[in-house]
Amino acid sequence: MAELEKNDYDSFDALAYADKKYSSMSEWMAVPLKGIHGAFESYCIGEKKTGINVLEYGCGPVPVYLCSAPRFASEIVFADFAKSNTDALQRWVSDTPGCPDYTHFFQYVIKDLEGCTDQATLATAISKRQADLRSVVKGVVFCDITQDNPIESGYEGPYDIVYSSLCLCVAATNIKEYSDNVKRLTKLLKPGGMLIINDVEARDLSKNIITYTVNNNKFEALCPTSEALRQVLEENGYHDIKMSRNLIDETEGAAQRMSPEVLAMRFIVARH
Structure with a gap:
């Protein structure tokens, strides 16, 4: 079992990470935002669902x-596992003066994905969407996917949708541990619910661990092959698995924000 060491993340600078990765909108960020937008519409509009509950597991310091x-x-x-991340995100949720501004991401979603182009209407819609997101946040809490009870008590769900970006991969060193983590995450999901995963694929398929740095601190992530990832999901009871890839070298803004060891971003949607 891979154990997350708390002191590994005590040095994690959440604001430096947010500034490096989320200071501007780019094609790199458009990839998951498009994917999540489409997944929500297929689940909610397609199945006429309202009032759903959502968990972002491994949220980092940003709400975007x-x-x-x-x-x-x-x-x-x-x-999230790192207190620096939950503290930074709670500042945004509480609309604390001086918290990072993520308006450019809300603008992209509302203008480019939802089609609101009138400038006066757009400004109001962006402000309202941020206020709406803040208002429905039940909590910003601690989690540890390597534990049998992987989330703070009182927040176990079950949830209609669970989204996780670059979380499962940093908490495992081999495919067995990755599968165990998926199993724990699945316990938080309702039967028939949707799991959404955003992760990366290594350039060197023979090397399933990549490294990346934040503020000169080095971290690692497991990169299972797409075939291995699909098998893990199927073994954990998922079906209707949709997986897409976007090459880093062909995606504007990605190379500047991702480890040079990464070949592609993967976006996965699966039903349980």
Whole structure:
């Protein structure tokens, strides 16, 4: 079992990470935002679901991946292992003066994905969407996917949608541990619910661990092959698995924000 060592993340500078990765909108960020937007619409509009509850597991310090969620969700929980991340995100949720501004991501979702182009209407819609997201946040809480009870008590769900970006891969060193982590995450999901994963694929397929740095501190991530990842999901009871890839070298803004060891971003949607 891979154990996350708390002191490994005590040095994690959440604001430096947010500034490096989320200071501007780019094609690199458009990839998951498009994917999540489409997943929410297929689940909620396609199946006429409202008032759903959503968990972002391994949220990091930013709220941007759930820009689309307030249209459908009555309750959202953000969860992360690193206290620096939950502290930074709580500042945004509380609208603390001086917290980072993520307006450019909300603008992209509302203008480019939802089609609101009138400038006066757009400004109001962006402000309202951010307020709506803040209002439905039930909590910003601690989680540890390597534990049998992987989330703070009182936030176990089950959830209609669980989204996780670059979390499962940093908490495992081999495919067995990765599968165990998926199993724990699945316990938080309702039967028939949707799991959304955003992760990366290594350039060297023979090397399933990549490294990346934040503020000169080195971290590692497991990169299972797409075939291995699909098998893990199927073994954990998932079906209707959709997986897409976007090459780093062909995606504007990605090479500057991703480890040079990464070949592609993967976006996975699966039903349980």
